[in-house]
Amino acid sequence: MLDEVSKILAVDDEFINLELITAIFADDPNITVLTASNGEEALEILKTHSPDVIILDLRMPKLNGIEVLKILKSEVSTSQIPVIVLSGDYKERKNALKIGANDFLSKPFDAEELKLRVTNNLQIKKYHDIIRDLNEILQKEVRRKTKELQSALDLAKEAEYEMVVKLGMISEFRDEETGQHIRRMSYYSKLLAQMAGLSDYEQNLVFFASPLHDVGKVGIPDRILRKPGPLTSEEFEIIKLHTVIGAKILESDPRLRTLQAGKIIAEQHHERWDGSGYPKGLKGEEIHIYARIVSICDVFDALTSNRVYRPAFSIDQAIGLMKKDSPVFFDPKLFSLFIDNLDAFLKIRENFKD
Structure with missing residues (x-):
């Protein structure tokens, strides 16, 4: 029954x-x-x-x-x-x-x-x-647990980003830059990565890794890093070492993808499209696309921000200088995307003022 x-x-x-x-x-x-x-x-x-x-x-x-x-x-x-x-x-x-x-x-x-x-x-x-x-x-x-897990993952990601920002700020404070510079770099870089057609995963990877571009500056003496006047050739050679130091700091298990991407960016973001950059003199697409993206964003933010050795350039002045030097410095396709969508980058700059 x-x-x-x-x-x-x-x-x-x-x-x-x-x-x-x-x-x-x-x-x-x-x-x-x-x-x-x-x-x-x-x-x-x-x-x-x-x-x-x-x-x-x-x-x-x-x-x-x-x-x-x-x-x-x-x-x-x-x-x-x-x-x-x-x-x-x-x-x-x-x-x-x-x-x-x-x-x-x-x-x-x-x-x-x-x-x-x-x-x-x-x-x-x-x-x-x-x-x-x-x-x-x-x-x-499963839906409930997935929601809880997603919330935990989101919180972990937020915490990871904040730790990355704080790590990046260690060097930036010594260089008289700000946490807003770090955040602008994240959003600039992710936006340019999106325009370049990178996957959502890689866009987020660039977002989290780009704040680590100058972490190697922790190894540069204050007398050089904060020098108000022109650097001597010997001092400039020391400054250039921040790319190598940064790569060493970020060496890690290959499974830690954010740190691996940060290592690439830290080491290569001063390489130039024509091969005249440092530390390895990489040329063209020998330079990882993450570093090529960050290079454009970093130069733009540096030119439009106050530095110990000079005041900020205006937007028009900065873009003029970048266009003049673009054949030497930048991936031409990425630079065109940046220039053609400049308003979107200026909006980010406005949202994260110093």
């Missing part, structure tokens, strides 16, 4: 068969029998009731059993209801099984066999319902 009330829908155009099916289950308080005398009536009942098993005669007027079966199995709301077809024709039963019938009985049917087949299919339906409910519960739990 089933411990819950189950519904059976019997569909047959012969009244005596409906009476017989109802009588078969009359002594079972856990089973309710609904009846329909044709296919159309059965479909109407299904609009307001959800039976656990359908007993379906195949030969009926108006809408025959095969047509009803096709409708049942094509609708999401009824496709999982077990259907036991009644037919005395072997080919009809075989065709019904192909369409999706779950079981069959020859007609005229044996009452005891009908009861056993219905009971078995009710049990199968019950197990399917339990599995469905469990899946729904699990899906809700």
